[in-house]
Amino acid sequence: MLQILGKIPSIxxxxxxxxxxxxxxxxxxxxxxxxxxxxxxPEFLALNPNAQVPVIRDGAFVLWESNAIIRYLANRYGGEHLYPLDAQLRARADQWIDWQATDLNRSWSYAFLGLARRSPAHQDRAQIDLAIRSWTRCMSILDAQLERTQAYVAGDRFTLADIPIGLSVNRWFGTPFDRPELPAVAAYLERIAQRPAFAPYGGPSIV
Incomplete structure (x- = not known):
């Protein structure tokens, strides 16, 4: 059976x-x-020398890096409906998966840790405000994309990209600060919240 090493609070x-x-x-x-x-x-470092979660063990196969893991799972376990075989459709999903891991994640990190997690090391108000501005810019980009698709981040159907993006959107709404209205993002969260798999891992009580 597939083994997953990591705590649920980790996005x-x-x-x-x-x-x-x-x-x-x-x-x-x-x-x-x-x-x-x-x-x-030592036993964890033997699996991932970066000392970060998640790590999976699929039989003798060990893999770390969350985006690599979700791509592997879709490829290994019949996930073509989430991760299309068509090169252009797959590239569009990959584009948004990678954007979440780089631009979007970096934008919200300081503000989220300071405001939601209340980390003592992340209480510089100027740094929080800077992060909020950066986060808002990224979310405005996402809002424009969702306004174009009127559905999901990579197009008219749910794909693997909506998993990392959806969790980040949930984090946006779950972090306590005054945020601008982004109607397409709000409608998107309502849309993905209808999926049964969302509630245990992306509900409003889990940010």
Missing amino acids: NVRKVLWTCAELDIPFEREDWGSGFRSTDA
Whole structure:
């Protein structure tokens, strides 16, 4: 059975869990990370020298990096409906998966840690405000894309890209600050919230 190492509060772990739910992949999960078993433990470092979650074990195969993992799962377990075989459709999904991991993640990191997680190391108000401006710019880009598609981030159907993007949108609404109205983003969250696999890993109580 597929094994997933990582704690549910991690947004990157939840990418993997949501993907498994969409693909009906049975799995066993172990809590690793801050507040649980330390990722600096030798047995974890032997699996991922970066000491970060998630990590999967699929038989003898070990893989880390959440986006690599969700792509692998879609390829390995019949996920063509989430991760199209057509080169252009797949590239469009990949574009938004990678954008979430780079531009979007970097934009919200300081503000989220300071406001939602209340990290003592992230309480510089100027840095929080700077992060909010950067985050808002990224979310405005997303809002424009969703206004164009009137459906999902990569087009008219749900794809693998909507898993990391959807979790980030949930985090946007779950972080306490005054945010602008982004109607297409709000409608998008309502849309993906209808999926049964969303609630356990992207509900409003989990940011």
